[in-house]
Amino acid sequence: MTTNLFKPxxxxxxxxxxxxxxxxxxxxxxFLPNKNPFPSTYAVPANPAFALVNANILTGDGAEMAGxxxxxxxxxxxxxxxxxxxxxxxxxxxxxxxxxxxxxxDVHSHMGVYPAPATSNHDDGNEMTAPVTAQVWAEHxxxxxxxxxxxxxxxxxTTLQILPGSGNLIGGRGITLKNIPALTVQGMKFPDxxxxxxxxxxxxxxxYYGSLGMLPSTRMGNMAGYRAAWIEATDYKKxxxxxxxxxxxxxxxxxxxxxxxxxxxxxxxxxxxxxHNHCYKVDEMAQMIDMAKEFGYSIAAFHxxxxxxxxxxxxxxxxxxxxxxxxxxxxxxxxxxMVRENIALVDYAKACAVIHSDDAIQVQRLxxxxxxxxxxxxxxxxxxxxxxAIRWATQNxxxxxxxxxKIGTLAVGKNADIVLWTKHPMSIYSLAQKVWIDGHLxxxxxxxxxxxxxxxxxxxxxxxxxxP
Amino acid sequence: MKHASMTKSVFFAxxxxxxxxxxxxxxLIRNADIYNxxxxxxxxxxxxxxxxxxxxxxxxxxxxxMIIEGRGMSVTAGLFNAATxxxxxxxxxxxxxxxxxxxxxxxxxxxxxxxAFNPRSTLIPHNRVxxxxxxxxxxxLGFNTMESGSGSLFAGQVALVQLGNQPKVIxxxxxxxxxxxxxxxxxxxxxRAAGLAQLRQALTDAQHFAANKAAAMAxxxxxxxxxxxxxxxxxxxxxxxxxxxxxxxxxxxxxxxLQLAADYNLTLILSGATEAWMLAEQIASAGVPVIIDPINxxxxxxxxxxxxxxxxxxxxxxxxxxxxxxxxxxxxxxAYLVRQSAGNAVxxxxxxxxxxxxxxxxxxxxFGAQVSGTVTIxxxxxxxxxxxxxxxxxxxxxxxxxxxxxxxxxxxxxxxRDRYYKRLQALQQ
Numbered sequence: 001m002t003t004n005l006f007k008p009x010x011x012x013x014x015x016x017x018x019x020x021x022x023x024x025x026x027x028x029x030x031f032l033p034n035k036n037p038f039p040s041t042y043a044v045p046a047n048p049a050f051a052l053v054n055a056n057i058l059t060g061d062g063a064e065m066a067g068x069x070x071x072x073x074x075x076x077x078x079x080x081x082x083x084x085x086x087x088x089x090x091x092x093x094x095x096x097x098x099x100x101x102x103x104x105x106d107v108h109s110h111m112g113v114y115p116a117p118a119t120s121n122h123d124d125g126n127e128m129t130a131p132v133t134a135q136v137w138a139e140h141x142x143x144x145x146x147x148x149x150x151x152x153x154x155x156x157x158t159t160l161q162i163l164p165g166s167g168n169l170i171g172g173r174g175i176t177l178k179n180i181p182a183l184t185v186q187g188m189k190f191p192d193x194x195x196x197x198x199x200x201x202x203x204x205x206x207x208y209y210g211s212l213g214m215l216p217s218t219r220m221g222n223m224a225g226y227r228a229a230w231i232e233a234t235d236y237k238k239x240x241x242x243x244x245x246x247x248x249x250x251x252x253x254x255x256x257x258x259x260x261x262x263x264x265x266x267x268x269x270x271x272x273x274x275x276h277n278h279c280y281k282v283d284e285m286a287q288m289i290d291m292a293k294e295f296g297y298s299i300a301a302f303h304x305x306x307x308x309x310x311x312x313x314x315x316x317x318x319x320x321x322x323x324x325x326x327x328x329x330x331x332x333x334x335x336x337x338m339v340r341e342n343i344a345l346v347d348y349a350k351a352c353a354v355i356h357s358d359d360a361i362q363v364q365r366l367x368x369x370x371x372x373x374x375x376x377x378x379x380x381x382x383x384x385x386x387x388x389a390i391r392w393a394t395q396n397x398x399x400x401x402x403x404x405x406k407i408g409t410l411a412v413g414k415n416a417d418i419v420l421w422t423k424h425p426m427s428i429y430s431l432a433q434k435v436w437i438d439g440h441l442x443x444x445x446x447x448x449x450x451x452x453x454x455x456x457x458x459x460x461x462x463x464x465x466x467x468p
Numbered sequence: 469m470k471h472a473s474m475t476k477s478v479f480f481a482x483x484x485x486x487x488x489x490x491x492x493x494x495x496l497i498r499n500a501d502i503y504n505x506x507x508x509x510x511x512x513x514x515x516x517x518x519x520x521x522x523x524x525x526x527x528x529x530x531x532x533x534m535i536i537e538g539r540g541m542s543v544t545a546g547l548f549n550a551a552t553x554x555x556x557x558x559x560x561x562x563x564x565x566x567x568x569x570x571x572x573x574x575x576x577x578x579x580x581x582x583x584a585f586n587p588r589s590t591l592i593p594h595n596r597v598x599x600x601x602x603x604x605x606x607x608x609l610g611f612n613t614m615e616s617g618s619g620s621l622f623a624g625q626v627a628l629v630q631l632g633n634q635p636k637v638i639x640x641x642x643x644x645x646x647x648x649x650x651x652x653x654x655x656x657x658x659x660r661a662a663g664l665a666q667l668r669q670a671l672t673d674a675q676h677f678a679a680n681k682a683a684a685m686a687x688x689x690x691x692x693x694x695x696x697x698x699x700x701x702x703x704x705x706x707x708x709x710x711x712x713x714x715x716x717x718x719x720x721x722x723x724x725x726l727q728l729a730a731d732y733n734l735t736l737i738l739s740g741a742t743e744a745w746m747l748a749e750q751i752a753s754a755g756v757p758v759i760i761d762p763i764n765x766x767x768x769x770x771x772x773x774x775x776x777x778x779x780x781x782x783x784x785x786x787x788x789x790x791x792x793x794x795x796x797x798x799x800x801x802x803a804y805l806v807r808q809s810a811g812n813a814v815x816x817x818x819x820x821x822x823x824x825x826x827x828x829x830x831x832x833x834x835f836g837a838q839v840s841g842t843v844t845i846x847x848x849x850x851x852x853x854x855x856x857x858x859x860x861x862x863x864x865x866x867x868x869x870x871x872x873x874x875x876x877x878x879x880x881x882x883x884x885r886d887r888y889y890k891r892l893q894a895l896q897q
Contacts, residue, residue, distance in 0.1 A: 116766045117773075148766055203561070309888050313895055329881075330591070330801035331560035339885040349892050360766055361796045368808065368861050375862040380889060428811035428860050460767075461774055467767065468776045 030247045031255040033263060035272075038139060040189035042178060044075035044438040051086050052418070055095035058425060060102035060394035060409035064387035067097070072416040075438035080412050101390055101425050102410050103158025103417030103437060104366045105397035107276070107323055108303050108356035112162055112177075112185070113138055115146030116360065122146075126165030127172060131209050131216060132229045134197065135260035136172035138164045142185040147454040147467075148360040153179045153443050154451070155364035156419035156432035159190065159398075159407055163303075166200035166278040167208050169216065169225045173264055174198050174276060176401055178437055181452040194274050194402040196300070197264060199226065201279035201288060202334045223287060230295040233265030240266065274300035274402055276323075280334040282310040289318055301400040303356060304328075306335045309342045312349030321352035321400040325362075326372040343392055344377025344384055354400050355392040366393045371426040386426045415439075493533035494518075495874075497867075500538030503858055504545070504842050505825030514543060516849045519872020524845055536867065542858045544824055545841045546601025546850040546870055548831035549803040550759045551739060551793035554603045555585040555592060555629060557800060569610040569623070573655075577670075577705075578697035579624030581607040582640035589635075591801055593879040596631040598804035599852040599865040602638070602837055603629050604759075604793075606713075606739075609647045609655055619655030620694070621646050621663055622670065625701065626713055628835045632870035642835045643713035643737055644705050648721055650771045664724060669693050671732050674702035711735040713759075717742040718771035726754055737834070743774035748786030757834055758783060761794035761806075762813035780826075781817035791834065792826040811859035824858065839871060848872045 053069040071079035071086060086092065113125035124141035127133040142162055152160070158179050164171035176193035177185070201222065210217030216225045239256040246253040267273035275292070279285050279302040292299050301321035305311065306329065308322035315322050324346070329338030339345070346353040355370055357363035367390075374389035398408025407415050416439035423430035435443040444450035457467040494517040502509045502524065513528035514521065523529065558565035567584035585605065595603075607624035623645040628638045646652070646667065653663045673692045677684050677699040685696065692699060704710035712734050714725050722744055729736040738744060739759040744751055751758060762780035767773045776782075783790055793799045794809030810823040832841030839850035849869045856863035868875040 116768050117770050118768050119770070151765065207561075309885075309892070312892060327802055327805070328798065330558070333559050333562060336559060337884055339881050339888070341885050341889070345885075345889060345892060349895070359796070361763060364765075365812070368812075371861045372808075375864055378862075379864045380885065426862055428808065429815045431815060456767075467773060468778075 040191040041186045045440040049073035050091040055100045058390045072439045099421045102394040105159040107161045112142035126167040128167040132170045134264040139175040145454045152363045158417040171198040196276045199277040201284040236262035237266040280306045282307045309345035316351040323354040326369040340376035343373040496532035497538045501542040545828035548602045549806040550791035552603040552803045553800040569608040571610040576620040576622035577701040582627035582637045587635035600804040601870040643711040646714045648716040713737040715739040719743040719746040742772040745779040745782040752787040757789040763809040780813040790826040
């Protein structure tokens with residue numbers, strides 16, 4: 001990770017300056033905030049090479065492969081094909097035609113920030129003390145012992161984006177985690193994953209702050225609130241750009257005072273931080289897109305896109321993912337126009353369709369949510385295969401996170417995040433049997449020693465026992 | 469369509485265009501797997517005439533007004549969800565449309581949720597096209613905006629509704645609901661002990677009122693904690709003729725409620741019951757039915773620490789009669805997803821027929837439905853033809869018959885779908 005705030009070019013200049021002028025006292029040293037002050041401490045565990053042979057595979061990019069072998073080393077898939085020639089002595093596990101998928105990715109989770117039990121002491125997901133709280137980072141709220149993580153792992157979920165809640169216009173930074181047991185959130189952080197920024201359209205921010213008699217109390221108030229923040233961020237970014245330019249020109253200038261919130265927003269304007277925007281309705285999505293153009297940033301994904309099927313051509317054109325549930329509706333007016341075919345229709349319109357849970361029950365069975373959405377599409381005649389459907393929880397999800405080069409598909413060079421299923425992954429009777437993350441076995445349904453359990457579970461029901 | 473043997477594709481096309489088959493028509497479903505709580509009959513013919521199941525198996529006539537080849541498909545009775553708010557909410561956060569709880573704590577056991585049932589709710593067609601034929605509608609406690617401890621644990625009266633072409637209340641009072649969960653207890657002073665004391669007092673008052681009604685109505689009675697109307701509503705409960713339906717989760721709370729029921733000779737139904745598996749033998753021997761959502765496996769509160777994914781299996785093994793709700797908090801707008809909860813129970817060890825019983829015959833019997841919850845000769849047809857295994861999410865409801873009538877495959881959601889699918893198709897050309 002680089003440690004500068006802004007453009008790589010600026011960093012280059014800064015490094016060159018520092019390098020040239022180290023010996024002289026007159027140099028203006030350029031102070032740039034550390035972009036990664038809470039670095040991941042995760043390291044890929046060392047494992048000998050091993051092969052999974054004779055598997056049926058939903059590769060995650062739309063394809064299905066029968067009787068295929070995977071060779072895994074150093075946490076990566078290094079070879080894949082039918083009747084692979086394996087190095088002599090390679091540890092080999094025969095899949096006997098069982099199904100593999102990539103590790104599932106949930107791009108909208110509040111586990112850790114809204115853990116179980118859902119008591120006020122851990123109610124850490126929504127900093128609802130001001131409508132714009134770009135300065136908060138979800139990772140600082142994550143409780144790694146949340147006993148919900150292990151249940152998602154047992155459902156084949158290997159990567160999670162943990163987001164702040166949607167009470168605020170701008171709710172703060174999200175973080176991408178590997179779903180592994182760790183004492184600290186740093187131990188779960190996906191190394192080098194881009195940060196995200198949570199924004200929220202519609203009823204939530206205006207409803208809450210309106211009830212307090214402050215802006216925003218209306219949808220126009222919502223828009224005014226975001227735009228005011230981007231104006232500030234633009235100025236803030238300019239103050240740092242000017243500082244860097246002046247310092248590079250040899251002027252004796254002081255760095256601007258840091259502002260955590262504006263630093264995050266400036267990171268969005270720089271293209272380093274990806275916008276994940278809670279936004280149900282097509283009309284609001286269109287306004288968010290215009291606002292992004294007004295200020296010169298891009299939107300990675302609209303979450304809870306209940307009206308994704310209405311917005312699909314626009315989303316395809318703008319290259320924005322629609323992140324959707326299979327069937328949630330009716331809890332709010334903005335979620336009233338649900339169709340079960342939403343995900344299938346967004347896919348049909350060639351936009352990036354992603355499934356998400358936003359829910360610690362459904363994250364445990366994202367494959368079933370995919371199956372429901374696939375089945376709805378097939379009922380109307382779209383003829384979607386399981387291989388195509390699983391993309392919604394794999395390749396497309398990875399794309400929305402900016403991690404498509406690393407995860408989301410089973411292919412040579414990708415991280416060995418793999419799920420072995422007891423039955424076809426679209427079956428309700430199918431359970432994750434084994435789950436590997438970076439080639440390391442993290443869950444085995446048949447081996448208690450590979451079933452992580454939170455500290456919380458020890459002796460909580462009966463002394464000496466662990467809650468199941 | 470008369471006497472035309474229909475291929476699968478012809479049948480699907482016909483469902484979209486000419487889905488209305490009047491109830492006088494005869495329907496023959498050939499070779500579907502027929503599931504009842506008592507067993508599965510593989511590849512069996514099913515013949516329905518005038519809304520009644522007239523033949524099963526090879527004795528079925530070979531001709532009918534509508535013939536469906538059901539090979540690879542399955543039939544179950546119409547599904548029940550045993551804990552919903554269907555017809556008493558339209559949009560969750562538009563409070564004017566929400567009637568399943570009240571902030572008026574002066575009304576407790578006398579609240580009849582059936583009074584608020586809206587047969588034109590969009591939730592009804594949405595759920596019935598996916599196979600839900602009946603629902604229990606359950607009142608909940610309102611949030612207490614008054615001083616702590618001034619609330620009541622009695623949420624009101626539970627009703628059975630049918631979701632057919634003319635949705636209706638079948639029984640406007642099948643039980644009186646009590647919330648003895650942590651949420652309920654927060655309304656009565658935040659102590660389980662205070663909650664139980666209040667329940668005992670209310671039941672004692674109801675007994676007194678029932679035995680001394682004339683005098684009491686004339687004003688000659690000790691101080692009652694509830695109104696006359698509420699005490700009147702509890703009359704059949706304290707005589708054991710109407711069940712008290714108690715939502716509670718922690719094992720010790722369940723145990724106390726079982727004791728309360730024994731002390732007052734109540735007929736009890738448990739709901740929620742996250743830790744019921746710990747007391748499964750006791751619950752079974754008390755003959756107390758349990759409404760659960762088997763998908764809930766998270767320790768989401770301190771009274772649900774014992775949540776586990778195989779609790780339905782454990783309850784069934786002990787002989788507890790189960791009724792299912794779910795899936796999770798979607799048990800109203802998507803109450804049909806009770807089938808997904810049931811499927812997950814089976815994936816985690818529950819017998820498949822027991823899972824189907826918990827959505828069909830068990831609730832039909834317990835709540836006195838006009839249908840049997842079975843697919844049996846002589847019974848009114850209240851059933852679903854599924855595109856495959858009855859619990860798979862990839863099995864869509866192909867034909868739904870509720871109380872003898874075929875349901876049109878129409879809903880607001882399907883209209884929206886069709887409108888936008890056409891637009892997207894046009895863009896692709």
